Amino acid sequence: MYRNFQASVTKIAPHNILALFRGETEKIISLSIDFDETYITAYLYNEEIKTKNKGIKAFYQSMLKDSFNRLIKPSLLREVRADRKNWADLESINTFEINLRELLLSPPAGMQPTLAIDPGFRTGCKVAVLSETGQFLEYQAIFPHTGAAKQKEAKNTLKNLIQKYEIELIAIGNGTASRETDQFVGEVIKPLENQPIKVIVNESGASIYSASDLAREEFPDLDITVRGAISIGRRLQDPLAELVKIDPKSIGVGQYQHDVDQKLLKKNLEETVESCVNYVGVDLNTASKQLLTFVSGITPTIANNIVSYRDKNGIFNNRKELLKVSKLGPKAYEQAAGFLRIRGGKIP
Template sequence: MSEFIVRCITSDCKVASGIVEKTVELFDMGSTIPFIARYRKERTGGLDEVQIQQISERLTYYRELQDRKGTVLKTIEEQGKLSDELRTSITNCSDKQELEDIYLPFKPKRKTRASIAKERGLQPLADLLIAQRADIKNKNEVLSRFVDPQKGIDTIDQALAGALDIISQDIADNASYRAWIRNSLSNRGTLVSKAKKEWAEKSSKFEMYYNFSELLKRSSAHRILAIRRGEAEGVIKWSIHADNDQLLAYLDSQVIRNKTFIFYKELLTAIEDSYKRLLFPALESEVFNAKCVEAERESISVFSKNLKNVLLAPPAGDKVIIAIDPGFRTGCKVAVIDGTGKFLTNTTIYPHEPQNKKNEAEKLLAQLVDQYKVEIIAIGNGTASRETDQIVRELIKNKQLDLISVVVSESGASVYSASEIARKEFPDLDLTVRGAISIARRLQDPLSELVKIDPKSIGVGQYQHDVNQADLKNALVFITEFCVNHVGADLNTASQSLLTYVAGIGPAVAANIVEYRNLNGAFKGRKELLKVAKLGPKMFEQCAGFLKIRNSKNPLDNSAIHPESYHIVERMAEKLECKVKDLIGNDKLLGSLQLSDFVTEEVGIPTLSDIVNELKKPGLDPRAEFSYAIFSDAINDLSDLKPEMVLEGIVTNVANFGAFVDIGVHQDGLVHISKLSDSFVRDPHEVVAVGDNVTVKVLAVDTKLKRINLQLVS
């Protein structure tokens, strides 16, 4: 790898060059980010997944930049215009935009006014004018030499106009000028949006942007993306307002060297033409698009944070669960699963209008609770959710049942129920029953169930359809992989969907693992993975530590200790004159170890510390303890809300401007960022996360617009 790339990544990521080199070596050897972060800490200096991902992204960026440099150098060299100075500028360039600015004058263009003028032989005249020689005294004498009717230049005015077109283009192509004006527009330009004429008197979701302006650099991501969407839908138009006099004065100062030059006024005309016709329109779009890219990154980052919190939500664990997918006319679909997530039975109840078979529904639910020893009733948060929750809570109270009722987000459940995955899992069940099963399983283990659903269907993103879809997909895959490998997977029960995200595996090998398991029964040990089709030694190295096996002959197979380190644990046991199994959970024995006794060239204190910590609590689930919110019985509809009410709720989404909270009225309320704390909050994610149980106070309710303003209490 080139020193240039190492130097750039070191600067961008604020990481020592030696660590960058070793991390890139691991990438080039086919190592995955989860594997590197957990099992190669000595080489990376203990970098976490986010830092390693950043190195990976910058590595891709600079390798693409180097490839582009090669193309640019070759193209300019073929034109015979590659000077030593230009070669150095290109070679040392560390920014894609800067490289394109350098290349712009040499980039093949479609026919322009300047290119036509050059074809007519007016480049020497343009060079003469831009040189601004003091000894030139007669305009006609200079211009008449370039009149040539055979080339389409019949008059001196045509000759002058063509030369000025060349100068205008050269000014517009100048990398330094473009960079200066781009920077000025980015930092001092004002973003202005107006309603299009046909929308000026109409209502729309973009009304706040009908007459809007603010400093571009202060425009938040959601406003930028909203303005872009409004333009795409033909409702508004945007522009960037700048101090044109200041920008023209800058260009004048750069181009004009002799104010007594006889073509001084003509040069000023060329500068103004270059700015208004070429430079400003191009840079206005470029700067706005750059701001959109920045906004997309921010939006994707928010989505990623929310997705991480949803996937790592505390699991209810191996409880027997009744799930209810509520509804009015078509009834409530009921499904029961056991502690492993296995489907047991299903039925439909009709406690609401128009059937109103409440007593029958309660009787049937009570029978299911008794028959299957149910511990939790999970209720989807869609239509009829609050009404169903009330009936269930009354049932629990009246029958004195030893169980709890929990409202669960059903976002994406319908997507799962119609998916190929669901059809394979439950080919004989109706879509609605599959949806109910999904609701139960996502309470039991959110991560295992939600990996089966496209993250974009989970409902925790803002403007997700307005961002670069490839970038969004990559970010969400990274977060999903992080969560799956952070928690780990049970090799003998994990679904194909979950196994797909385990480090190094992917969809094809995940399917092979499930097929092997179906044919041969449960895996007896981690080494048996090597018998799976297409799972070779390198893939085993990457995935083995994240796959756990309960009741394996080797107790270390149910830990996050990598098989490559089993010999270290065996040495520890030998040192303490005990068996490996005696070390597990034995703080006293483990505390007596001197880790320095086991340090080698490859294994240092970071890895040894991880091994000891894992031995203390092998297989510990890193997710928080399960908890749930209880909605008020008195609040079922928007009309029930009154200012100053204090209620429990669940955070359903977090955006840059605040957090949305479900308080049980079929419409989420907004806690604006200014109402999240008494002190200043820079990022709502610092205060709340998706899935948090919170207490909020109602500030205002607009039943017409269905808006609820809330304040976070705790």
Template sequence: MDITAKLAEELQIRKKQAEAAVKLIDEGNTIPFIARYRKEATGALNDEVLRSLAERLTYLRNLEEKKEQVLSSIEEQGKLTAELKTQILAAETMVVVDDLYRPYRPKRRTRAIIAREKGLQPLADLIWLQMSKTPLAAEAEKYIDPEKEVNTAEDAIAGAKDILAEQISDEAAYRIRIREMTVKEGKIVSSAKDKEAESVYEMYYEFEEGIAKLAGHRILALNRGENEKILTVKVQAPEDRILSYLERKVIKRDNPVTSGVLKEVIADSYSRLIAPAIEREIRSSLTERAEDGAIRVFGKNLEQLLMQPPIANQVVLGWDPAFRTGCKLAVVDETGKVLDTTVIYPTAPQNKVAEAKAVLKKLIAKYRITLISLGNGTASRESEQIIVELLKEIPQKVQYIIVNEAGASVYSASKLATEEFPNFDVGQRSAASMARRLQDPLAELVKIDPKSIGVGQYQHDMNQKKLSEALQGVVEGCVNKVGVDLNTASVSLLSYISGVSKVIAKNIVAYREENGRFAARSELLKVAKLGPKAYEQCAGFLRIADGKNPLDATGVHPESYEAAKKLLEKLGFSTEDVKNRKLSGIGKKISDYPKLAEELGVGELTLKDIVKELEKPARDPREDMPKPILRSDVLEIKDLKPGMILKGTVRNVIDFGAFVDIGVHQDGLVHISQICDRYIKHPLEAVSVGDIVDVQVMSVDVKKQRIQLTMKFQK
């Protein structure tokens, strides 16, 4: 197989682009580095396409390796024909290679193998040829041998039938066709083990849907219901059509001696050997497809969450709400440094509201707090009531925001949090995290396992390795898009930078602590284990504010410094003008990009990137994202009435809709059919995590805590 041609076809890119990307990946370059600094080579393929290419490249190479192993195994058996070799080499999936290899794969002792050991292969061959006129029982009597446990003619016929059933089951062409028929015409059927039991799977108690139409979230829900022993799930195949197909293929002539037996063999082969295997394959394939879809959605949601704009220049009070153990508070300054921590008990069972308010007023006055970041967990509603009352009693202008607590408890109990805050308990760490994830969501959320961030669906039911790899890729992409300050970044943040391993990240921080601030990017080469290759991969993403070279504060890669300096000279500027941000609009002074790029010895795309960086040094791409909604009043679910129009933040996007935070602690669901007037296949076509949207309340179920919203209304 020409792998690069296959990749180009699948990803709808040019073969040259695929070849360049494969070469760069094989040379050990990271995806963020290739996407950002090797645009000329790849024709500006973005990181999403490059990740898909890398994933498919691994699969296709494994497929080629599998083909070689299979061909070698069949050849060793002396059974490799030219036709079979061609079929194996042309196979495009592992499943087809497995189908072709099945007859030659070493088997455990099957009923067919035992029958062959009893010497019944010739009788099976006789039936298969369909030529005999002698009654089968008479032929079978020749094979009676009590020593081999063939005591009667019936025993001999049964053994021959077992051989033929396996023979039919091993035929690759039959399996491929039956799988196609089952996928195209079959259904997934589910039923409840106990129809009276209440559960979240009630819609699947009597459910059936065509395999070809089944949506990913339904597949994952059925799998979970089955694993929890609530549902029985089956593949319902078009059995009559399949048996009819097999009979046409196997029964070549109408012979009264063999036709009836062959029909029995076909039915047995299908029900005992083919159907269970194909059911497993189809269920596995559906699950894989559903997981891939869910991982894609999770990745998109995670990217949007990580790219939320930071709320800069505010002193924030992080509030981790609780009942019995009290509400933990942490005051964090504009740089993320924790200034103070304490515990208050305004909620049940203590209800020390006056005392709590007094503490809060002192903290707000002392540290000039302007924003309260309240976690949305237990006792959040009660805490919010107190915050709103307090804001009305104080002269200072303070706002509050409810932040998603997902992952805070995982972080607070982690080794990382213990190292960061050795003298804090888990509650204090959690409160500090509440504040910091508002100040810089990316820097704080990278400390948490992406699976625990709360923007996925069925994440615990998926292939964990695949999910982790995909989400790590998303985090890596976001961190490198934004870039990090080399002199302030944590180990967690640094370890996501292109070319920087956890060990190197720790070494960077250790070097910083020992030698003080980095004055230049080139100093990175003094860090233990950070060699020239790692430097090439990471340098452009690590920024130094107020360093020796103003270009170190930009996304211009050191390999392009010479070109950047020449460009500045040509346009009548110096690197000092980069520092003083005096280069806005310099792109308009360039009339011929291709000619200038050639003159400077760089590619045209690289030149355009250099210009963009010089115009807005270290520009944060998160600036373009919608800002979070800050609140100063409270709304409860019982206050909601159908027809109310509210502003909300999209918290999670799933296959069948989007959950929107409208400030009542219970996110409302906008079903996919209520997102927009045009037809969309997936909610992500219209909304993303973090979007600020206008919604109208359709219905409210206070008892079940369910809110139905719509975005389709006259604004």
């Protein structure tokens, strides 16, 4: 596309600018900015040379020409490149913010027992069962795409898990083997009296989270692939609660995000996350520890205690129950209560 590419610097799209600069950086293409040099030199001659003496005039002309070629022209080109790059960065980051906001504010499926599947061919599908609050319950590996015998075994395993935990939602990652796994799951649930709803979930960044220190702290005894499946399931239950655990740049909010100003990108995306949390509030019964820390009055320690209390005692039915959480006193409760929601509660 960019072989012999030409465009006006005022009309070229932001993503084209970023692509061109990336190509130049990787030495795949070379860039040049062409403009009417005679217009500028003529302007300089007319504005700066006032003498009518031919000898002096010729000297001034040669001096201005040399100055233009050595100093003015390179400076102009640098300014134009910097201006266009800065503009492309701002426009692209704005697009990334919009994409991230839409992703974070995706409607949550809510508190329903969920079976999450990270699909795969040769290595099999990793299946994680989550409670209605996102608590990890059980893990299985199935191999539905490696022969009839394995497929039959996988069907039985999946059916047993669905019935054992009364699964209402099935989250399937949209990576490798997603379509085949979706078809397989459809065959499994078709004869069931109470069919769960299956949903394809965007798994961008799940592998980043599953290999992070945060995931290791949360699930120290689980394999990295299991953590990825858990993340996929929780994204369906409450996208905001799960996605705040991941560096916004790793979620996949647009092309060329690694080509823009990284400090500005990080700052703006983090502000977008905070804005989303403040805009919709936090579901107390599905919120992750990381999401709870965005709420006023809740420290990382208190957030961890809330999740531990919820895992041990079940869902919160009333905000007042928060006062039973260790280290969450009346002052912290007063600050946090307005940002916390209880789906289906008497005072949501």
